[in-house]
Amino acid sequence: MKELVLVSPAFEKEGLIPLEYTGHGADISPELQLSGIDESARSIAITMDDLDHPRPNYNHWVIWNIPVMQVIPSNIPHGETVEKLSGAVQGRGYGKHRYKGPKPPFNWSHRYQFNVFVLDSTLDIPSKSGKKELLKAMEGHTLQRAELTGYYKRSSRA
Template structure:
């Protein structure tokens, strides 16, 4: 069985409900995953937007959420999660803080990639890493990967 990530709040490729954006409650959506390989020791979740600032002329990937050392048997995260599972760590998003930051595109409809990685190790020694620092620490340890995309445009 291949590793999968999804949300009960929106379909893959579908529109992210306003509740999970800067125009709503700005809380994290419920996420579920399955098919985690037996050799996985930890999971990493990265949510980012490659369409910033304008999908017609993207200049950078904006990072919304960085989580690591999630337990392989956790099964997912509840909506508006505040207390992460024990042992989990949070990295810095592009607002310079930890925690979820919802979609808030300045112009156009953006894509938001929810990327889940299964690692053959638990990552030690990280303190509020950026996405780039986390990706560097993951190098050579990824045993499976899944992604799920939502879209959003301000109204």
């Protein structure tokens, strides 16, 4: 099976996530680009977690049933259903049905990891579902997985 490769034009692997993609900026999701998607793929799911939060892997974003595409556009609209992505579902990450960007307290630096899952099906789980329910629903359906980690530290100007 081919390796799934995940990159973003917004930031490099292990690089600084720009202000506009954070809770101190416009708080919009960054564009994500995929290559090497398996031919039998039927949908894509994404999670984004704060790796340095006191609660391990604190979830900021969960979305599934994204149509198979090489470019996940930036600025995914808020809401449970994303018509822009053929009805993809945003579950409850950070308590919201939306992308909620990095926003560590004080001037701390935190790492944030985007996880992309290529699935052999779409998922039929309620929109109130969170990361735990998504991961359980994906069991046995994940064809490929890739991750991209960046960091964010609030500057004194933000």
